[in-house]
Amino acid sequence: xxxxxxxxxxxxxxxxxxxxxxxxxxxxxxxxxxxxxxxxxxxxxxxxxxxxxxxxxxxxxxxxxxxxxxxxxxxxxxxxxxxxxxxxxxxxxxxxxxxxxxxxxxxxxxxxxxx
Amino acid sequence: xxxxxxxxxxxxxxxxxxxxxxxxxxxxxxxxxxxxxxxxxxxxxxxxxxxxxxxxxxxxxxxxxxxxxxxxxxxxxxxxxxxxxxxxxxxxxxxxxxxxxxxxxxxxxxxxxxx
Numbered sequence: 001x002x003x004x005x006x007x008x009x010x011x012x013x014x015x016x017x018x019x020x021x022x023x024x025x026x027x028x029x030x031x032x033x034x035x036x037x038x039x040x041x042x043x044x045x046x047x048x049x050x051x052x053x054x055x056x057x058x059x060x061x062x063x064x065x066x067x068x069x070x071x072x073x074x075x076x077x078x079x080x081x082x083x084x085x086x087x088x089x090x091x092x093x094x095x096x097x098x099x100x101x102x103x104x105x106x107x108x109x110x111x112x113x114x115x
Numbered sequence: 116x117x118x119x120x121x122x123x124x125x126x127x128x129x130x131x132x133x134x135x136x137x138x139x140x141x142x143x144x145x146x147x148x149x150x151x152x153x154x155x156x157x158x159x160x161x162x163x164x165x166x167x168x169x170x171x172x173x174x175x176x177x178x179x180x181x182x183x184x185x186x187x188x189x190x191x192x193x194x195x196x197x198x199x200x201x202x203x204x205x206x207x208x209x210x211x212x213x214x215x216x217x218x219x220x221x222x223x224x225x226x227x228x229x230x
Contacts, residue, residue: 004158031216033217035220040124040222041222042205042220042221042222042223043159043205043220044220045217045218045219048216048217050216058217090158090159092158092159094216096216099216100146100147100209100210100216101147101164101166101209102209102216103149103161103164104159104161104218105160106151106158106159106160107158108156108157108158109156109157109158
């Protein structure tokens with residue numbers, strides 16, 4: 001039971017480069033989410049998706065792009081990385097059956113450093 | 116808009132002592148409330164959630180939380196701390212409305228357990 005996986009787990013890149021973080025879940029969950037975790041800020045929602053081909057902005061979407069062509073995958077792209085995007089990124093998914101009661105299941109995270 | 120405030124970014128207790136982590140929420144509608152735990156270098160996992168069925172909610176690993184509407188609080192407690200409880204704890208709130216699957220997280224409380 002793989003659950004929810006993220007790749008890569010660690011990434012170092014340079015300012016201005018494009019970076020894609022991958023997220024894959026095996027539960028066929030409808031909802032998927034991307035968060036960033038920064039010291040003093042907790043987790044902040046970047047983008048979320050209610051189903052394949054349906055995405056919407058969260059609290060901090062600027063500088064990020066998402067797509068969801070398949071239910072199980074939800075990649076996050078930094079089109080031109082900046083130092084302020086150095087963070088730990090978490091992907092999560094939920095079944096989408098219970099509204100606000102849904103439990104979100106989190107991946108192990110990707111630690112991204114932008115030099 | 117809903118929000119969560121966690122009082123105390125760092126709490127330190129002795130092994131065997133009471134653990135109390137504080138969470139206050141703000142929501143314009145009846146909320147659903149969650150506590151998640153994050154162990155070092157891992158993703159978040161659900162400890163417990165308040166669903167309005169009962170004000171005292173029991174979770175995993177001996178943790179429980181009590182919903183107090185009059186105080187807009189959902190504090191997390193454990194009678195006796197164990198070394199393995201050392202982690203970061205996040206309180207989160209979601210809207211009880213049927214279409215809102217998004218969570219708003221607090222900034223987290225780091226729990227240290229001293230031998």
